[in-house]
Amino acid sequence: MKTTNQPLQRSDYRIRLLIGTLGILLPVALIIAKGSVLASISHYYYHNVASLIFIIILSAFGLFLLSYKGYRIDPKTEIISDDFITNIGGLAALLVVIIPTSCDGSGSAVIDGLCGNGLEPLLGHLNNTKNIIHLVAAGVFILTMGWMSSFKFTRGDDDGYHSLYRWSGYLVFISVGLLLICKLLVALDVNIFIQDYYVFIFETTAIIPFGISWLIKGKMVEKVQVISKKMFN
Incomplete structure (x- = not known):
């Protein structure tokens, strides 16, 4: 395929590595910062320390994706x-930060207490319309990452990782699908054992796979092999 013969800027490889690292780091860093699991990744916006991590990482996602060019389109x-897909994903990531999720239902008594008293921090809110915008933006961000993994990273000759890229994307789509099914069940008052x-x-099972695929596509394996040879030779 024509795209495999196109040169890729070195900065794009670095961006792939950074996006992959951030994807794997995000849920882990938030749990460590808060010391517990909240109802969603977006709810960490309302915790004093974790909010900084959330804002910094999501903003970095947005800026890196907007900077990423990738291969020119093969008509x-x-x-x-x-470029078009990552621009959409980058704008969606920034919108997730600019319009945070609704403050209520976080799973934290402290955060819910602040919300109940009208003390939402930063751009926090209890507005349903803003919450819907946030959810749509988060979905678009995650789905564009899955699309890149499944359909963009698998172009051209197989570099040995096409199956990994494809399944990383599939896991993103499956996770989003399961999340929507659970939301429907909860709305119908069906009790599910992971309800809280x-x-x-499912955000985590979507984000980590695409993080892995971006790391591999950024030639992380090759870099580790080079470092290992230098250390042990």
């Missing part, structure tokens, strides 16, 4: 370019 085989944390769980 014979593609309709949407790498299903959003966080």
Whole structure:
């Protein structure tokens, strides 16, 4: 395929590595900062320390994705370019920060207490319309990352990781699908055993796989092999 012969800027490889690292780091760093699991990743916006991590990482996601160019579009085989998809994902990531999730239902008595007293920090709110915008933006961000993994990283000759890229994307789509199913069940008053944390769980099972695929596509394995040879030779 034509795209495999196109040069890729070194900065794009670095951006892939950074996006992959942030994807794996985000849920882990938030849990460590808060010391507990909240109802969703977005609810960490309302915790004093974790909010800084949330804002910094999501903002970095947005800026890195907007900076990423990828390969030029092959008009014979593609309709949407790498640049277009990552621009959409980057804008969505920034919107997630600018319009946070609704303050209530976090799973934390402290945060819910602040919300109940009208003490939402920063741009916090209890507005349903803003909450819907936030949820849509978060969904678009995650789905564009899954799309990149499954359909953009698997172009051209197999570099040995196409199956990993494809399944990373599939796990993103499956996670989003399961999250929507759980939301529907909860709305229908069906009790599910992960009811308090299903959003966080499926956000994590979506974010970490795409993080892994971006790391591999950023030639992390090759870099580790080079470092290992230098250390042990």
